[in-house]
Amino acid sequence: MQEASKKEAQRIGIGMVLGLALGLILYFTGFGHVVDFIKPVGDIFISLLKMVIIPLVFSSIFMAMYHLGTPESLGKMGTKAVGYYFITTAIAVFVGIIWVNIINPGVGADLGNAGLGALSEGMQDKVGANSNGWGALFNAIKEVILNAVPKNPVQAMAEGQILQVIVFSILFGMVALYVPKDSEPMVKLIGSLEKMSLFLTHGIMKFAPIGIFVLMTGVLAKSGFGAIISLSKYMATVILGLGTHAIVLLFIASWKAKKSPMFIIRGIGPALVTAFSTASSAATLPITMANVEENLGVRKDTAKFVLPLGATINMDGTALYESVAAIFIAQAYGIHLGVTQQLIIFLTASLAAIGAAAIPGAGLITMSIVLSAVGLPIEGIGLILAVDRVLDMFRTTVNVFGDSVGTVVVDSMLSSDDLKVDTDSSVNS
Numbered sequence: 001m002q003e004a005s006k007k008e009a010q011r012i013g014i015g016m017v018l019g020l021a022l023g024l025i026l027y028f029t030g031f032g033h034v035v036d037f038i039k040p041v042g043d044i045f046i047s048l049l050k051m052v053i054i055p056l057v058f059s060s061i062f063m064a065m066y067h068l069g070t071p072e073s074l075g076k077m078g079t080k081a082v083g084y085y086f087i088t089t090a091i092a093v094f095v096g097i098i099w100v101n102i103i104n105p106g107v108g109a110d111l112g113n114a115g116l117g118a119l120s121e122g123m124q125d126k127v128g129a130n131s132n133g134w135g136a137l138f139n140a141i142k143e144v145i146l147n148a149v150p151k152n153p154v155q156a157m158a159e160g161q162i163l164q165v166i167v168f169s170i171l172f173g174m175v176a177l178y179v180p181k182d183s184e185p186m187v188k189l190i191g192s193l194e195k196m197s198l199f200l201t202h203g204i205m206k207f208a209p210i211g212i213f214v215l216m217t218g219v220l221a222k223s224g225f226g227a228i229i230s231l232s233k234y235m236a237t238v239i240l241g242l243g244t245h246a247i248v249l250l251f252i253a254s255w256k257a258k259k260s261p262m263f264i265i266r267g268i269g270p271a272l273v274t275a276f277s278t279a280s281s282a283a284t285l286p287i288t289m290a291n292v293e294e295n296l297g298v299r300k301d302t303a304k305f306v307l308p309l310g311a312t313i314n315m316d317g318t319a320l321y322e323s324v325a326a327i328f329i330a331q332a333y334g335i336h337l338g339v340t341q342q343l344i345i346f347l348t349a350s351l352a353a354i355g356a357a358a359i360p361g362a363g364l365i366t367m368s369i370v371l372s373a374v375g376l377p378i379e380g381i382g383l384i385l386a387v388d389r390v391l392d393m394f395r396t397t398v399n400v401f402g403d404s405v406g407t408v409v410v411d412s413m414l415s416s417d418d419l420k421v422d423t424d425s426s427v428n429s
Contacts, residue, residue, distance in 0.1 A: 015209035019216025026221040045211025059194035065173025085314040096241040096320035105233035106331025162373040215382025253405035267295030275400035302411040310403035315353035317395030322349040329380035348373040
């Protein structure tokens with residue numbers, strides 16, 4: 001499986017490079033209009049991505065919540081771990097939004113008008129309707145919260161209301177934990193849907209090298225080096241955001257565990273290097289568990305529960321990356337995002353990260369989710385994919401770092417009695 005994944009990444013990389021080269025050739029020779037003849041191929045790829053979003057989001061998030069375990073086995077450890085991971089993911093997205101608004105990496109990028117047709121109806125009017133002040137912020141938060149809860153989940157799925165689908169999936173998955181016998185047929189059905197959706201996604205990803213080649217060609221044939229310059233600022237923004245968030249997490253862990261920052265970094269160094277080189281949180285998990293237990297002194301019961309949980313629902317780096325990328329794409333298209341739209345990005349990026357670990361090609365799929373939530377043109381993915389593989393190494397490292405220090409923090413908050421309760425509950429369930 002790892003070998004197949006590596007070959008797939010190589011093919012996507014080749015598609016990016018060839019698209020980059022052809023796009024620049026067409027741009028400098030004045031034949032940029034030629035891309036109009038191959039544009040339908042890229043459009044089909046975008047449509048395939050859109051097609052799989054709803055079934056994949058619903059099933060993967062439902063199963064992620066269901067796999068947390070029984071309500072009893074969650075206990076104090078589960079409550080604290082989930083609470084901590086949700087808070088740090090939210091912090092990561094917030095940090096990303098702050099940096100991308102300060103640096104504005106997409107401002108001035110010339111991407112033409114490609115993809116603007118994908119804007120949801122009325123989006124152009126809504127994005128400019130933002131006003132300043134606490135009243136506007138309160139109204140924006142109220143609007144987002146009210147709109148996040150679906151009146152009709154089926155309608156939300158049909159209309160592609162991603163945030164509503166995510167909220168429904170989380171609540172539906174949590175309910176399944178409390179009625180395990182009654183929910184068993186539904187869990188099997190949604191579990192099958194998840195496997196089928198993942199298989200379909202894997203099939204779509206086989207088409208990705210061609211689709212990405214066309215998208216890259218189309219973007220660069222009309223923007224030339226202007227896009228590359230913008231991408232360098234974009235990369236710097238993502239890496240700066242990831243670094244800032246990692247420092248915040250490090251000092252939280254150092255404070256709670258009463259251990260020096262360098263002690264923590266040295267302790268999980270092997271896991272971080274592995275994460276960076278493989279760009280896979282799952283492949284790094286055994287090393288991460290060994291590092292936190294043997295080097296950082298985390299109790300085995302805590303590590304066995306909290307780390308796999310983190311690998312499932314804690315994707316700080318991915319969530320931060322998605323928020324930065326979404327706002328970068330908006331800036332590149334000259335679309336001003338108001339408070340409401342950025343709050344939607346904040347919530348969607350935080351929640352979409354829950355199911356990201358189970359999705360092959362997560363950068364493509366989850367980015368489509370965040371962009372769709374605010375009606376931004378998904379075609380903008382073609383631009384950021386040029387550096388996605390490199391940034392994937394950085395964000396995976398932060399994901400693993402967040403899991404590791406999260407385990408240290410949760411372990412420091414638990415007493416021996418708490419661990420006994422959780423262990424006993426798990427055995428009896």
